[in-house]
Amino acid sequence: MKRVRVAVTGAAGQIGYALLFRIASGQMFGEDTQVDLQLLELEQALPALKGVVMELEDCAFPLLSSVTPTSEMSVAFKDADWALLVGSIPRKKGMERADLLKKNGGIFVEQGTAIAAHAKKSCKTLVVGNPCNTNSYVAKAMADGMDERNFFAMTMLDQNRAVTQLAQKASVPVSAVKNLAIWGNHSPSMYPDFYHATINGKPAHQVIDDEDWLQGEFLTTVQKRGAAIIEARGASSAASAANAVVDTVRNLTTPTPEGEFFSVAVSSDGSYGVPEGIMFSFPVRSTGDGWEIVQGLEHNGFGHSKLNATREELLNEQAAVEELLG
Ligand SMILES: NC(=O)C1=CN([C@@H]2O[C@H](COP(=O)(O)OP(=O)(O)OC[C@H]3O[C@@H](n4cnc5c(N)ncnc54)[C@H](O)[C@@H]3O)[C@@H](O)[C@H]2O)C=CC1
Numbered sequence: 001m002k003r004v005r006v007a008v009t010g011a012a013g014q015i016g017y018a019l020l021f022r023i024a025s026g027q028m029f030g031e032d033t034q035v036d037l038q039l040l041e042l043e044q045a046l047p048a049l050k051g052v053v054m055e056l057e058d059c060a061f062p063l064l065s066s067v068t069p070t071s072e073m074s075v076a077f078k079d080a081d082w083a084l085l086v087g088s089i090p091r092k093k094g095m096e097r098a099d100l101l102k103k104n105g106g107i108f109v110e111q112g113t114a115i116a117a118h119a120k121k122s123c124k125t126l127v128v129g130n131p132c133n134t135n136s137y138v139a140k141a142m143a144d145g146m147d148e149r150n151f152f153a154m155t156m157l158d159q160n161r162a163v164t165q166l167a168q169k170a171s172v173p174v175s176a177v178k179n180l181a182i183w184g185n186h187s188p189s190m191y192p193d194f195y196h197a198t199i200n201g202k203p204a205h206q207v208i209d210d211e212d213w214l215q216g217e218f219l220t221t222v223q224k225r226g227a228a229i230i231e232a233r234g235a236s237s238a239a240s241a242a243n244a245v246v247d248t249v250r251n252l253t254t255p256t257p258e259g260e261f262f263s264v265a266v267s268s269d270g271s272y273g274v275p276e277g278i279m280f281s282f283p284v285r286s287t288g289d290g291w292e293i294v295q296g297l298e299h300n301g302f303g304h305s306k307l308n309a310t311r312e313e314l315l316n317e318q319a320a321v322e323e324l325l326g
Pocket residue numbers: 009010011012013014015016040041042045086087088089090091107127128129130131132154155157158186236237238241
């Protein structure tokens with residue numbers, strides 16, 4: 001039996017409530033891996049977290065070895081193999097994710113520092129709390145001595161949203177849609193790249209022979225889906241976000257099938273003209289342990305303009321947090 005130590009922040013929040021049970025049931029790391037959960041919350045949320053821990057106990061999950069609720073980062077990140085950074089303030093109606101930059105940025109200064117001090121040197125960190133790309137940039141910058149390749153930000157929810165929109169339009173099952181890459185920021189500037197996606201192995205834009213829809217309604221539906229959920233639910237997406245966390249970790253810990261790729265924001269190595277160090281979502285392939293950015297995809301004028309816009313936005317966000325990094 002393998003064993004994995006997983007720190008989850010914001011564990012008593014909406015996403016935490018949808019995520020922890022899926023980790024504990026084995027859906028994230030598989031049936032052959034026991035899980036130790038180390039749950040970080042603010043002091044005032046510890047009573048609510050206690051209730052969540054009681055519910056985890058009441059599930060009697062065979063793979064769940066231990067659960068440690070705490071408000072101390074040194075306890076939560078101790079020897080962690082994975083740090084899932086969810087805890088932060090979600091946006092409300094009328095806000096953009098970038099509006100959370102100053103509010104949430106400080107959290108990731110502290111947590112990046114604490115991960116470097118307490119987690120395993122090989123710990124992988126996935127940031128979910130918004131604005132997730134730039135928060136991940138902050139955590140990575142503060143995590144002295146940690147490998148920048150072990151920092152990620154989540155754009156899998158955007159990929160899943162885009163896949164479903166294409167599948168519905170083409171009247172095919174979601175499993176027929178492959179290689180839908182999200183490029184750039186988890187924000188309305190993201191580029192859901194339908195030009196390289198396939199439906200039953202054929203280019204999606206040939207199957208859906210409607211470029212106006214693809215460049216227009218499809219794009220904006222995916223870019224603004226988070227806001228549409230807030231409008232409809234009165235709260236930001238939670239179960240689908242937790243589902244995307246499970247997908248992201250599985251994608252990074254299992255070899256990617258031949259010829260396929262998935263979306264995750266990683267520290268740019270300069271690929272596709274994206275400045276080094278920006279946390280930029282690319283099409284990525286995993287070996288199960290390491291990962292690489294898929295090279296050689298060519299973009300048309302439309303694609304280039306979208307890539308430029310999302311790159312510029314991320315550079316601006318990065319400039320806005322530079323003062324936090326000391
Ligand atoms: N990347 C993505 O695709 C998505 C990201 N999100 C983001 O995820 C974040 C969490 O969302 P929800 O769970 O809905 O929010 P929530 O408000 O329900 O839960 C957040 C939890 O984090 C805790 N928290 C706040 N500061 C903390 C700190 N310094 N350390 C530990 N815990 C802390 C709070 O006490 C709260 O329990 C938000 O920033 C939201 O915008 C949400 C959906 C998708």
